[in-house]
Amino acid sequence: MEIVELLQEHDGLGVSELAEEVGRSKGSVHRYLKTLHEHGYVVNRDGVYELGLRFLDHGIYVQERREVYQAAKPKVEALAEDVGERAWCVVEEDDLGVFLCGAVGANAVKTDARVGYRNALHCTSGGKAILAHLPGSRVEQIVDRRGLERKTDHTISTMDALRTELETVRERGYALNLEESVEGLHAVGAPILDGDGVVRGSVSVAGASKRLDEERCHGDVGEAVLAAANEVELELTFA
Numbered sequence: 001m002e003i004v005e006l007l008q009e010h011d012g013l014g015v016s017e018l019a020e021e022v023g024r025s026k027g028s029v030h031r032y033l034k035t036l037h038e039h040g041y042v043v044n045r046d047g048v049y050e051l052g053l054r055f056l057d058h059g060i061y062v063q064e065r066r067e068v069y070q071a072a073k074p075k076v077e078a079l080a081e082d083v084g085e086r087a088w089c090v091v092e093e094d095d096l097g098v099f100l101c102g103a104v105g106a107n108a109v110k111t112d113a114r115v116g117y118r119n120a121l122h123c124t125s126g127g128k129a130i131l132a133h134l135p136g137s138r139v140e141q142i143v144d145r146r147g148l149e150r151k152t153d154h155t156i157s158t159m160d161a162l163r164t165e166l167e168t169v170r171e172r173g174y175a176l177n178l179e180e181s182v183e184g185l186h187a188v189g190a191p192i193l194d195g196d197g198v199v200r201g202s203v204s205v206a207g208a209s210k211r212l213d214e215e216r217c218h219g220d221v222g223e224a225v226l227a228a229a230n231e232v233e234l235e236l237t238f239a
Contacts, residue, residue, distance in 0.1 A: 071235035090126035125189030128175035133199035190229035
């Protein structure tokens, strides 16, 4: 798995480079690569090993078996078109926010986020919308394990500040990310709750801070995100 992750991180590596990265002999690394190659998980392009499309099969399978994905995908696409920004559905797994599906509006900005991207929950609008509806003990477990990494000068970095923020999210129904994960980026996210009030994920919109300012986050975009999340909830309830 370390080899797989390194091949993705570096967009392909040779045997010698991999051996140096993992601290093993070239022969040992080559045996791992041979097995991965035989099963379609890596391809060899002129001595450079890259991840193979076999992973795509697994990724799509995992994505599509999530009930919330089936309910959220068309709503996220409609939301992105409506507000003209980048829209996402995020779920929690392994104490991180995972970008389950997304769509691009006419004015969307490019970021590192992509389907399958994992990020801390405390510094994103979708992540905070999820945290706000988890039991307090669960939030503490997540913070104990993952910490409160300071991504920018605006990131929440103490447990007291996070508790206060999550209470605000519960009161108004949506969460904001005002340059807390990336400088110059704002986002607004709302939780997806099932019929029992259990949080299943979140819907969010992200955009350039000068265009998606606080007024829009609290106004038309915030309302659109809340409406989209509510539509997903109804889909889950009556599916």
